[in-house]
Amino acid sequence: MASKRALIHAQSFFSPLQTSNASISLLPRNTYRFKSQSSTQWPEQVKGDDLKDLLTRSTWSVESLLPSKTEARDAPEISSEHLHHLLRLSALPLPENQEEEAKMLQNLSAQLHFVGKMQQVDTTDIKPLRAIRDETSEAEKEHTITMDMLKDALAREKTIGKHYKRIQRNTDAVDTKDVENWDVLGSAERKVGRFFVVESERPQE
Template sequence: MASLRTGYRLLPAIRAQPRLQRFPSRSYSSGPDEKNVIDAESIESILSRPSWSVRSLLPEESGPSPTPALTPKELRHLLRLSALPQPSSEAEEKKMLETLESQIHFVKEIQRIDTTGVEPLRSIRDETAEATKENTIGLDALKDTMARERVVGRSRRIERTPAEKNTKPDGDAWDGNALGSASKTMGRYFVVETSR
C-alpha cells in the first residue's frame, strides 16, 4: 500500500483549486499496527468514481472568450514558423483558433494551481525503500570497473585498461559454424523455402 502514498502527492495542489472537486481527507499507511490501514474494498470505492474532470480545466461551452489569445495573423505566423500548412478556408482557420484558445486556457488553468510545498514529480517509478535499494549502484557493482582504472602522469589522469576480449560471446556451445543448424544450404548461404 506504500505506492498509494505517491499517487496522492498532488492532493494539496488540487485542494487549492476552487473549480475542482475536493478529495476526501484520508490517510494511507502500509504498516499493520497503524489504525488507518485501508482494504481492497476501500481502494475500489476510491477508484470507482472520478474525483475531478479534465473538462473543468477547459473553457466554457457557452461561447468564445471575450479577449482572444491569438489573432488570425498570429496563427498564420505560428504556422509559418512551424512549417505547417496554412488553413485552406476561414472555417478551418476558425477551428484552429478555437483549438488553440482551448489549449491556452487549459495551460493557464494548470498554472493557476498553487503548488507551494508540493515536491515535484521527477519520474514515475516505485519509490519504496526496497526499490530504492535495488536501483542504488554501490561499490560492489563498481568493483570490476574500478579495478580496470589506473592513475597516469603528473596530472593524475585516470586511464581505463581495456577489458579482455570475449572470444565466445555466445557461450561455449557455439562452434562458429552459423550454417550448422540450417536445414538446407547453398554454398555459404542458408536457403529459406517459401510457398512461391
Template sequence: MALNRIWSARPLLQTTCKTTHCIGTRSIRQATPPSATAPTEDPASILSKPSWSVRSLLPENTSLPQSRIVSSKQLHHLLRLSALPPPSSVEEEEEMLKTLESQIHFVREVQCIDTTGVTPLRSIRDETEEAQEENKISIKTLETSLKQERYVGRSRRIQRTRAEKLAHPDGEVWDGDALKPASKTMGRYFVVQSS
C-alpha cells in the first residue's frame, strides 16, 4: 500500500518541474546501453575522461540575475532562524546572497532532472539476488533459537530455556588480584604519578 502512495507521487515531480520555470530538463539515463560498450576498454581510460560535471548545474558567472531571488531582509531572517551572526559588511552580505542564489539555482536544476523509468533507492545496501537470499530469514536460520524453546503446562505455553553460562568466557581463570597489572602500589591502592 505504501509503495502505491510513493508511485502515485510521481506526477508531482513533473508538475514541480513546470512550476519552477525550468529552461530545459536533464535526463539521467545512460546515453548508450551497458552492453554496447566495448569489453576491451580499460576502466582507467573511461574514468580519466569526465562525462558530466556538477558545474553544469551551477549558474554561469556572467549571468547576473536582474531581480534578486532572496532579499536582504529574507537573508537576515534566515540567519536569525539558523542562529548565525549577521554579515559584518555590505560586501559579506552580497557574497552571502550570491552564494544562496547559486544554491537555489542548483536545487532547482536538480529538481528538473527527468527521473522517469529510474527506480528509487530503497536503502544503501547490497540488493542483488544473492545478498537478498543470504539475508532472508528462514527456518534454518531460526533453528538454534527454536531448539531453546520448550512447551510448559496444559496450555502448552512456550518458554525459552536459558543458555548455559560459560564459567570463563575469556578462557582464563581470574586470580582475583586487581592490583597485579599496576606498576606501583601502596597497600590496597595503586599509585598514579602526577606531574
C-alpha cells in the first residue's frame, strides 16, 4: 500500500515543475503501474525551498516491507539443499560453514517476505512492466517493421532459376567495420592462437 502512495506522490511532485527532464515528462500515464485510489490525499503544490526540504526527507522506505526482528516471517521454509541449488544456478559460492549458511537462509527468507508483500498488490489486468519505454499505439506504429525497413535486406536477394524460381541471398561480405573493428582477444587472460581458453570440467553425475 505504501508503495502505491510513494509512486503517486512522486508523480504529483514532478507534474507542476514543467521539468525539462524529457524521460520523465514524456512517460505515458500507463507507465505508472499501480492504480490510484480515490481516497488518496493529494498534497498541495510545493515550491522553492519547501520542495528542496521535502525532497531531502524520506517519506517512505522499502524497510516497511521487510520483516522486523520480532515479526514472524511470512515466507516459506527453505531447505539447505534448495539453497545450494539456487546458489549453483546463480554460479555463486556455497556457504563455507553452518553459520554462513544460516545467515544466507535468513537473508533469503527476509527477501521472500518482501516478495510476499509485493505479491499482495492487486495487479489484475495489469501487464507486467518490462522496461520503461513508450508503449502508446503511436510509438508501436513508429516501431513497426515495414517493407521499407527491409528494403536493403531484400535488395541483397535475387531470384534464380529459369523454371524453378528460388530466392538466393547475396553472400558477399557485409560491411562490419563499425562493430568488428576492435581487438576481440585484447582482454583475454588466456588465449591459444585466436581462441579464448577456459578450464572447465563436466560434472560427473
